[in-house]
Amino acid sequence: MSTEWLDTVVDDRRDATGRIVVLDLVSPGDAELPEFAAGAHVDVLVDGAAGLVRQYSLCGPPHDRSRYRLAVLAETASRGGSLAMHRLRKGDRLRISPPRNRFGVAAEARRHLLLAGGIGVTPLLAMAHALDAGSAEYEFHYCARSRAEAAFLDELEHHPRVRLHVDDGPAEQRFDPAAIGRPDPGTAIYVCGPAGFMDFVISSARTAGWPAEAIHKERFAPVDDVAAHTVGGAFTVRLASTGAEYEVAGGESVLDVLLAHDVDAPYSCQQGICGECVVRVLAGEPDHRDDVLTDRERADGLFTTCSSRALSPILELDL
Ligand code: FES
Structure with a gap:
């Protein structure tokens, strides 16, 4: 999870439809916001007290660094995030991560x-x-x-x-x-x-x-129930940098185990859809269960710690 949060202020709020609210966020001092490329999203600390984090795409023009525009659908099966976003009003403060992007425009396409x-x-x-x-x-x-x-x-x-x-x-x-x-x-x-x-x-x-x-x-949501990501037998993850080995039991993710041992591993959605937790596998056979990596990326050794497991007894990660 990003520890680098940006403070923003809701500068404008409008109902785009009966269920979609559009929010314009600006920097409190009207400074420029970090640049982003089309397709980027930000993590939003929806409820700081509860630590509720949700991801929303930036939908405004990427050349406009004076504001970030988000559009939030009120989910009928909301876990609290979208409804809290709908309650925001002009002048409210909101903490967000810098933009992240795994969905950019393909530069090589004409x-x-x-x-x-x-x-x-x-x-x-x-x-x-x-x-x-x-x-x-x-x-x-x-x-x-x-x-x-x-x-x-x-x-x-x-x-x-x-x-x-x-x-x-x-x-x-x-x-x-x-x-x-x-x-x-x-x-x-x-x-x-x-x-x-x-x-x-x-x-x-x-x-x-x-x-x-x-x-x-x-x-915006995993194809399968997230609980299915951690179903399976135990295996061991080894960190290439230190040689430390940790057992990943059935019912827990590699990411759970890394964080429990204070390993500084990146992550965001914990649902296998954002790509923020991707690391490289150096040895062992992965059991990919995410909805974000392409076949080519998997063949290149990439792996999501939040949602994928191992088919081999040991998985060595480039961490
Ligand atoms: S944290 Fe989003 S894919 Fe793993």
């Missing part, structure tokens, strides 16, 4: 296909701002249940690159996976939204022949 479902519009809106400032070709499909539930219509509805699809609208405007098209080595696909939407888009793209590496995704 064309970008942005596919957002619901509140998944937030990181892709920042990407659209960034792409508008450049010359790359892009297309942005924004799917929502209804117009009433679609945020940022004022910015997006008449944008020439954006196609709005609402479930309760005429059939001809609904999202057609044919819009994903045939695989093109110069095109990058970005998808963000609820699990059902993401699974549909990703499986449509894969069925059409798109390679996994071309599909960039950011999930």
Whole structure:
């Protein structure tokens, strides 16, 4: 977990829909905030007393360092985070981490296909701002249940690159996976939204022949129950830097064990979706259970300590 928190103040708060609030955060002294690239998110210390931390994408223009814009959906099954965010008012203080990013715009692509479902519009809106400032070709499909539930219509509805699809609208405007098209080595696909939407888009793209590496995704929730991440037998983790060995029992994560032994290991979501806890495996066979690493990253030896386990008796980590 980041120990470097930034103090911010809510400078503006507006209801974008009945369930989505948009918050503009500024530095208390009006200093510039740290720069960020499109697709970045911040950890938010929602309730300092309770230590409740949630991740929210930055959806404002990346070139504007005077403010960070967040959009927060009031989750019906909220664990307290989104509802506390909705209670914020102008002038309230909020501590956040510096921006982190595992969902950036692929620099090598010459064309970008942005596919957002619901509140998944937030990181892709920042990407659209960034792409508008450049010359790359892009297309942005924004799917929502209804117009009433679609945020940022004022910015997006008449944008020439954006196609709005609402479930309760005429059939001809609904999202057609044919819009994903045939695989093109110069095109990058970005998808963000609820699990059902993401699974549909990703499986449509894969069925059409798109390679996994071309599909960039950011999930707001793990595919499986987080409890499933720690199911399994015991194994040992060894730290390459010190040679220290710790047993990871069934029901606990590698990260749990590292933190219990005061190892300074990075982490954030603890759900296998943010990538903040990624370390390299130097020896042993990992049992990957995260929803963030690509096949290539796994083949390169990357590993999430919060959600993955070992198939071998010992796993040596580059820590
Ligand atoms: S802490 Fe987010 S993936 Fe592990």
